Amino acid sequence: MNKIIVFGFLLSSIISFSQVKTSFNQPPEWSKKVVWYQIFLERFRNGDSSNDPRKEDIKGSYPGFIPENWQTTPWNQSWYKEDVYFPEYSKGKDFNGNAIENLGQKVQLRRYGGDLQGVLDKIDYLDSLGITAIYFNPLNDAPSLHKYDARNWRHIDRNFGPNPKKDVEIMQSENPTNPNTWKMTTADSMFVEVVGKLHKRGIRVILDYSWNHTGNTFWAWEDVVKNQENSKYKDWYWVHSFDNPETLENEFKYQGWFNVPDLPEIKETQHVDHTEGIIPFHGDIYSQEVKQHIFNVSKRWLDPNGDGDCSDGIDGFRLDVAAELPLEFWEEYRTFVRTINPDAYIIGEVWWEKFPNKLLNPKPYLNGKIFDAVMNYRWYRSARDFFNESPNVIPVTEFVDSLNSYRKNIDVNMNYAMMNLNASHDTPRVLTSLFNKTGYKQTSAEDYKTQKPNLETYKILKLLLAHQFTYIGSPHVWAGDEMGMWGADDPHTRKPLIWKDFEYENEVHDGFNDEVKFNDDLFIYYQKVISIRNENPVLQTGELEFIKQDNENRILAYSRFNQNKEILVVFNMSNEPKEIKLKVRRKDYSPILNQTKIKEKDNFIKIKLEPKSSEIIASKS
Numbered sequence: 001m002n003k004i005i006v007f008g009f010l011l012s013s014i015i016s017f018s019q020v021k022t023s024f025n026q027p028p029e030w031s032k033k034v035v036w037y038q039i040f041l042e043r044f045r046n047g048d049s050s051n052d053p054r055k056e057d058i059k060g061s062y063p064g065f066i067p068e069n070w071q072t073t074p075w076n077q078s079w080y081k082e083d084v085y086f087p088e089y090s091k092g093k094d095f096n097g098n099a100i101e102n103l104g105q106k107v108q109l110r111r112y113g114g115d116l117q118g119v120l121d122k123i124d125y126l127d128s129l130g131i132t133a134i135y136f137n138p139l140n141d142a143p144s145l146h147k148y149d150a151r152n153w154r155h156i157d158r159n160f161g162p163n164p165k166k167d168v169e170i171m172q173s174e175n176p177t178n179p180n181t182w183k184m185t186t187a188d189s190m191f192v193e194v195v196g197k198l199h200k201r202g203i204r205v206i207l208d209y210s211w212n213h214t215g216n217t218f219w220a221w222e223d224v225v226k227n228q229e230n231s232k233y234k235d236w237y238w239v240h241s242f243d244n245p246e247t248l249e250n251e252f253k254y255q256g257w258f259n260v261p262d263l264p265e266i267k268e269t270q271h272v273d274h275t276e277g278i279i280p281f282h283g284d285i286y287s288q289e290v291k292q293h294i295f296n297v298s299k300r301w302l303d304p305n306g307d308g309d310c311s312d313g314i315d316g317f318r319l320d321v322a323a324e325l326p327l328e329f330w331e332e333y334r335t336f337v338r339t340i341n342p343d344a345y346i347i348g349e350v351w352w353e354k355f356p357n358k359l360l361n362p363k364p365y366l367n368g369k370i371f372d373a374v375m376n377y378r379w380y381r382s383a384r385d386f387f388n389e390s391p392n393v394i395p396v397t398e399f400v401d402s403l404n405s406y407r408k409n410i411d412v413n414m415n416y417a418m419m420n421l422n423a424s425h426d427t428p429r430v431l432t433s434l435f436n437k438t439g440y441k442q443t444s445a446e447d448y449k450t451q452k453p454n455l456e457t458y459k460i461l462k463l464l465l466a467h468q469f470t471y472i473g474s475p476h477v478w479a480g481d482e483m484g485m486w487g488a489d490d491p492h493t494r495k496p497l498i499w500k501d502f503e504y505e506n507e508v509h510d511g512f513n514d515e516v517k518f519n520d521d522l523f524i525y526y527q528k529v530i531s532i533r534n535e536n537p538v539l540q541t542g543e544l545e546f547i548k549q550d551n552e553n554r555i556l557a558y559s560r561f562n563q564n565k566e567i568l569v570v571f572n573m574s575n576e577p578k579e580i581k582l583k584v585r586r587k588d589y590s591p592i593l594n595q596t597k598i599k600e601k602d603n604f605i606k607i608k609l610e611p612k613s614s615e616i617i618a619s620k621s
Helices: 003-016 086-091 103-109 116-121 123-129 164-172 186-200 219-230 288-302 327-340 377-388 396-407 412-416 430-435 455-468 520-535
Strands: 036-039 133-136 204-209 239-241 316-319 345-348 352-354 474-478 507-509 512-514 543-550 555-561 566-572 578-583 589-591 598-601 604-609 613-619
Touching: 086 103, 116 123, 116 186, 123 186, 123 520, 164 186, 186 204, 204 288, 204 345, 288 327, 316 327, 327 345, 377 396, 377 430, 377 455, 396 543, 396 555, 430 455, 455 520, 455 566, 455 613, 474 520, 543 578, 555 578, 566 578, 566 604, 589 598, 604 613
Parallel strands: 036 133, 036 474, 133 204, 204 316, 316 345
Antiparallel strands: 507 512, 543 555, 555 566, 566 613, 578 604, 589 613, 598 604
8 A cells, every 4th residue: 555545544543443333232333344364373473482381381282291392483484394202192092092193182282382473573464454443362371272272361371472481470460350469471562562552553453262161271170179168159160060088089070171171161050961962042141250251351351551531442352153152141251242342243153053964043142232243154155156167156146145144134234344254373374275176164174175276266265355355344364364374274374374474395295395485476466456445435334236147147246335435346157258338327447456448338338257256346436
């Protein structure tokens, strides 16, 4: 973007930060206008090697023991290369008593040292990409690479800040249940600094939390394990039976998230078995003490210095496995969060009803009492299947019907506030997903292609992005996709990012030897579609009309319009060149994506599109 555009955009961002309070039952206006960028901090950038994880920092994470010669992994090491400590896995078994044999198990102990300094170092990069909101995966103190196994919720992870040793001392000096004793660690202070610097660039920030479970090193859970029935935190968790100290057998049994033993679940007022399917359910969190603790932690990051001015705090929360907590709890949570910051954005991960094919209808969570939006997996599955023609070729009308059905009966403002993602830490990277002509979630390693995608895949991705950045809802970028990264499902979607100032070892795997390098062409394309989105408010809040649905010729076109402007988005999904005639609302149109020639006459335009190509066409006003 040129300097004038950047200045104008930053000015509009500053203005949006001081908007009138949002209605309680509506998403904040800013959430309709942003471009999301998701950061998994451990794999983003190592800006300070002095705070890299040590053995004592990762104690309690999978597999349950740490090899004697464990060490951090070099940032530029080939993903499939064995770490020096991998042979020691043969000496032990994991939490579940399983041998540690495959790469997916082995890499769970890898740490690369990504930290907050890495974000500070790359704010200019983020700004140059054009993103306007960041969704951070959990930053709470935790031993794992993913941080969903919280050691405590109230602090930023010790290894994300400048002084891990000092931060541990500070944490140990506090009473975890008394927020009046909580202090700011060096990592906490650096996070507040990061938020402040991002806000100055017009970039919003939300934090990821899972209130459904903690880790097995969480202070309250450690007390339960130690004191059993005598623990004052015994009602925080789903404990099915306590140990009887008078017997040799250990009768201690509890509920872990999806039976994962290192993720003990927080107890609700009714027990719901989610293993056979996930549906909305009524109830609350059982312990008022743990609920108050959740509220205290949430307030801490909404208003870090507690002065009632939330400008120095985060702008909302992304809530993990949200459908596995009761509706009434979420209603109370929304009330609490919006009381602290009426302009906060609350988004839920509402995903599967039944894995791997049935997605959950999010409508019960979008009634104005719970979430502002959900992660829009339903949109992506349909869009991916259509543009990728997988697992089958989808008729144009069927694709449009699916999109319309997803928006139906959901508040129009919530549709505009949806987070439209095509990849994340929990799915294959978008390039790898498109490279495979199977279903959108990897369900088997058999015949799944994990090497560098072919050129045709990059072409399909550009079609998908043209749609994603012009459709209703706020587009999302999984950090690294804009760099051209590829990778299968978790853990392979969580490789360290490929920065230009590193030389990376080739990725050698299954007979392939692929160069790992920042993709400038793809980055420029991301910049382009992001700038088109940012510079055209009609794409953020304008109406939508599908103006051509031609199954025979595989042509799709839609209009985004308001009283000031119209933008046409057109796709030729056939294998032949097509001349397409479209009726328009205004005059003086020009192509703004690929500069394809158009002819304009009598309220119609004509455009000739090459096979599997797209164009975005904008009126002057």
